[in-house]
Amino acid sequence: MVNSARKIPADKKFDIAIVGGGPAGLTLGATLVHFMPELKVVICDRGNFEVPDDARSLALAAGVTRIYEALGIWEEMKERACPIARMEVTDSGTGDRSRPLFLSFEGEVSPGQPFAHMVPFRQIMQGLLKKTKDGVTLLARASVLKMDRTGARSVLELSGGNRIEAELVVAADGSRSALRDMAEIKTIVSDYRQSGLVTTIGHEKPHKQTAFEHFRPAGPFASLPLPGNRSSLVWTENSIDAQRLKDLPAQEQAAHIEESMGYCLGKVTLEEPIQVFPLRLCIARKFVVQRLALMGDAAHAVHPITGQGLNLGLKDVAALSEVIIEAVRQGEDIGSLNVLQRYERWRRLDVALMAMATDSLNRLFSNDVAAIRAIRDLGLGVVDRMPLVKKALIRHAAGGGGGGPKLLQGQDI
Numbered sequence: 001m002v003n004s005a006r007k008i009p010a011d012k013k014f015d016i017a018i019v020g021g022g023p024a025g026l027t028l029g030a031t032l033v034h035f036m037p038e039l040k041v042v043i044c045d046r047g048n049f050e051v052p053d054d055a056r057s058l059a060l061a062a063g064v065t066r067i068y069e070a071l072g073i074w075e076e077m078k079e080r081a082c083p084i085a086r087m088e089v090t091d092s093g094t095g096d097r098s099r100p101l102f103l104s105f106e107g108e109v110s111p112g113q114p115f116a117h118m119v120p121f122r123q124i125m126q127g128l129l130k131k132t133k134d135g136v137t138l139l140a141r142a143s144v145l146k147m148d149r150t151g152a153r154s155v156l157e158l159s160g161g162n163r164i165e166a167e168l169v170v171a172a173d174g175s176r177s178a179l180r181d182m183a184e185i186k187t188i189v190s191d192y193r194q195s196g197l198v199t200t201i202g203h204e205k206p207h208k209q210t211a212f213e214h215f216r217p218a219g220p221f222a223s224l225p226l227p228g229n230r231s232s233l234v235w236t237e238n239s240i241d242a243q244r245l246k247d248l249p250a251q252e253q254a255a256h257i258e259e260s261m262g263y264c265l266g267k268v269t270l271e272e273p274i275q276v277f278p279l280r281l282c283i284a285r286k287f288v289v290q291r292l293a294l295m296g297d298a299a300h301a302v303h304p305i306t307g308q309g310l311n312l313g314l315k316d317v318a319a320l321s322e323v324i325i326e327a328v329r330q331g332e333d334i335g336s337l338n339v340l341q342r343y344e345r346w347r348r349l350d351v352a353l354m355a356m357a358t359d360s361l362n363r364l365f366s367n368d369v370a371a372i373r374a375i376r377d378l379g380l381g382v383v384d385r386m387p388l389v390k391k392a393l394i395r396h397a398a399g400g401g402g403g404g405p406k407l408l409q410g411q412d413i
């Protein structure tokens with residue numbers, strides 16, 4: 001089924017076929033045709049390109065929101081977003097009643113620019129679906145059944161009977177990527193046996209644009225500000241407790257939430273049912289092979305403890321779109337390994353560092369061993385008294401440091 005203003009061309013040939021119409025795949029498609037409208041880009045998804053019923057709100061760093069500014073869709077997304085002006089970190093053991101504050105961050109990356117915004121997932125998808133309808137062919141209910149990468153173009157056989165060709169295929173089909181398996185790319189996997197619970201709450205006290213991260217023995221519990229007296233919650237439990245909590249009556253869920261947050265926002269009410277996401281680390285050993293590039297969660301799914309998953313995926317978009325557009329301008333074959341390895345070199349280290357950081361933080365903070373707690377609290381306390389280190393951490397969390405892809409520096413490609 002074709003679901004866009006741009007119809008599938010008669011010869012079914014495209015420059016780029018993106019498989020996966022999640023936020024990473026849609027942002028790549030929108031970016032490519034925004035900066036190079038003559039490119040023929042198709043996005044195939046097994047779903048229907050509808051705004052999903054997803055309760056998450058995502059923390060997007062200042063660096064990556066520049067991509068949406070460049071595409072002209074940030075102002076609309078921002079209407080339902082909330083800036084994060086301050087962050088407070090607490091640590092507590094089983095049975096603790098008080099929540100000692102160990103670390104606080106405050107500040108802006110540059111005057112008037114907070115280091116991150118909380119944006120509802122639905123709002124991100126709505127903005128992207130509107131933008132891609134202009135210049136991209138969207139193929140709905142199209143899963144890839146077979147991929148042949150041996151010729152000058154990749155050939156994809158899709159469910160629904162379509163067969164399309166493209167110089168380059170991009171796998172943006174999520175952490176259980178079928179294309180990654182078809183290309184026999186191995187992964188590094190660690191099952192956390194934890195699940196992420198997500199909901200939106202209304203609360204009595206104002207959050208003052210503060211993000212709270214409460215480290216508890218069961219795992220981290222984050223409360224992230226939304227417009228008004230509302231916050232997005234994302235917290236970690238072992239997978240059995242997660243299911244049990246999801247099935248509790250709303251009042252008991254609210255009581256659990258208030259207690260986990262140390263009552264810092266007063267009484268809470270749930271605005272929507274809790275959703276549960278199983279968590280695992282999954283990093284592809286290669287991001288590219290001839291005629292195929294992996295991006296987003298298909299290349300790297302990390303623990304949400306620092307809210308970096310889509311931020312990494314959007315940095316992939318900035319790097320890959322620049323590599324593709326530069327290669328087209330130079331008359332190069334965009335599916336060649338030589339070109340694609342420029343993208344891989346750009347992204348590999350950043351992804352490896354973030355995967356290690358999120359994995360270690362989760363292990364360090366998801367336990368109640370007294371000695372480990374004493375050491376981590378000492379570490380957090382020391383950082384809290386070092387304003388220059390905190391400034392550097394904020395700049396890093398915001399992304400877009402020097403030397404990266406142009407879009408992250410606020411420049412056009």
Ligand SMILES: Cc1cc2nc3c(=O)[nH]c(=O)nc-3n(C[C@H](O)[C@H](O)[C@H](O)COP(=O)(O)OP(=O)(O)OC[C@H]3O[C@@H](n4cnc5c(N)ncnc54)[C@H](O)[C@@H]3O)c2cc1C
Pocket residue numbers: 019020021022023024025044045046047056057058059060142143144172173174175177178179196197198234277295296297298304306307308309310311312313
């Ligand atoms: C609880 C939780 C909280 C999070 N919080 C944050 C946060 O605060 N900040 C942040 O940056 N990130 C966060 N993340 C991570 C973020 O949600 C993901 O990194 C992001 O959604 C990945 O986007 P994607 O487009 O790569 O993949 P997905 O969103 O998984 O999209 C994949 C798409 O591919 C399609 N697809 C799958 N298989 C096929 C197939 N075989 N054929 C065709 N189509 C297919 C699917 O239908 C889907 O549309 C969080 C994650 C969780 C679980």
